[in-house]
Amino acid sequence: xxxxxxxxxxxxxxxxxxxxxxxxxxxxxxxxxxxxxxxxxxxxxxxxxxxxxxxxxxxxxxxxxxxxxxxxxxxxxxxxxxxxxxxxxxxxxxxxxxxxxxxxxxxxxxxxxxxxxxxxxxxxxxxxxxxxxxxxxxxxxxxxxxxxxxxxxxx
Amino acid sequence: xxxxxxxxxxxxxxxxxxxxxxxxxxxxxxxxxxxxxxxxxxxxxxxxxxxxxxxxxxxxxxxxxxxxxxxxxxxxxxxxxxxxxxxxxxxxxxxxxxxxxxxxxxxxxxxxxxxxxxxxxxxxxxxxxxxxxxxxxxxxxxxxxxxxxxxxxxxxxxxxxxxxxxxxxxxxxxxxx
Numbered sequence: 001x002x003x004x005x006x007x008x009x010x011x012x013x014x015x016x017x018x019x020x021x022x023x024x025x026x027x028x029x030x031x032x033x034x035x036x037x038x039x040x041x042x043x044x045x046x047x048x049x050x051x052x053x054x055x056x057x058x059x060x061x062x063x064x065x066x067x068x069x070x071x072x073x074x075x076x077x078x079x080x081x082x083x084x085x086x087x088x089x090x091x092x093x094x095x096x097x098x099x100x101x102x103x104x105x106x107x108x109x110x111x112x113x114x115x116x117x118x119x120x121x122x123x124x125x126x127x128x129x130x131x132x133x134x135x136x137x138x139x140x141x142x143x144x145x146x147x148x149x150x151x152x153x154x155x
Numbered sequence: 156x157x158x159x160x161x162x163x164x165x166x167x168x169x170x171x172x173x174x175x176x177x178x179x180x181x182x183x184x185x186x187x188x189x190x191x192x193x194x195x196x197x198x199x200x201x202x203x204x205x206x207x208x209x210x211x212x213x214x215x216x217x218x219x220x221x222x223x224x225x226x227x228x229x230x231x232x233x234x235x236x237x238x239x240x241x242x243x244x245x246x247x248x249x250x251x252x253x254x255x256x257x258x259x260x261x262x263x264x265x266x267x268x269x270x271x272x273x274x275x276x277x278x279x280x281x282x283x284x285x286x287x288x289x290x291x292x293x294x295x296x297x298x299x300x301x302x303x304x305x306x307x308x309x310x311x312x313x314x315x316x317x318x319x320x321x322x323x324x325x326x327x328x329x330x331x332x
Binding site: 037039041042043044045047048051053057058059060062084086089091093139143 | 274279281293296
């Protein structure tokens with residue numbers, strides 16, 4: 001998952017989260033994985049809904065749509081697998097997405113002042129302006145504000 | 156970006172097969188290293204030797220018992236993991252720690268083929284609860300860290316509470332109190 005400094009690159013993956021479209025710089029995206037079993041266990045990390053097993057790795061699943069809309073919709077999902085940085089290291093992480101993702105090219109523009117802090121820029125897609133998602137800012141924001149309520153595993 | 160076919164998981168952090176006990180708490184499956192457990196008893200069997208215990212700072216400990224001249228603190232695993240209250244039937248008496256853990260049932264003994272590090276995205280108390288995750292028969296199971304049931308700080312808090320000399324209480328159903 002890319003930080004905002006990389007947003008000027010011109011390839012982006014468009015994804016749908018909670019009925020909104022966002023763009024992610026393509027270089028941080030590994031693949032769009034098919035729906036696989038979500039494994040849950042008790043924890044207190046507010047954005048995480050569990051883990052999936054993908055290519056021999058256990059990947060944390062960030063339910064970004066739930067953070068945006070308050071509704072969890074973990075069924076019928078593809079998983080966008082992207083890299084998230086932790087200082088000097090990084091790990092692959094999964095975000096459940098609605099439907100298909102799209103690869104587009106475009107020039108990143110500065111974010112509008114009204115955009116939420118996790119939007120670090122915009123790209124034009126047809127007549128639409130799509131916000132570039134800064135996953136690190138998004139996670140930080142929701143880790144700080146999210147209730148620690150995920151201890152109860154969900155089916 | 157691509158949509159790729161699902162692959163069989165492969166081992167990434169092989170540390171040698173480790174004997175483990177799989178147990179459930181509130182229908183959630185956990186693993187613990189077999190050599191971390193000294194004994195498994197029914198709650199009934201130690202009820203007579205237990206004393207009720209009250210430390211508001213550590214509400215997951217409601218009972219204590221003495222064994223080989225050592226005071227053991229009984230941690231309710233439902234409360235520890237924030238799970239729905241269940242009716243514990245068994246007590247795992249841990250080795251080298253003065254901790255016993257109330258659990259629902261033992262699923263089976265097994266060998267953990269590998270333990271994966273807990274992903275860094277997990278940043279809360281679970282980093283203390285778990286040694287990592289294991290993948291057995293298409294289940295990802297957290298491997299508990301026995302030291303995580305009571306932190307040194309929690310030990311300090313409960314050690315400051317006087318223990319009743321003799322007031323045996325039923326351990327069974329302790330979770331519902």
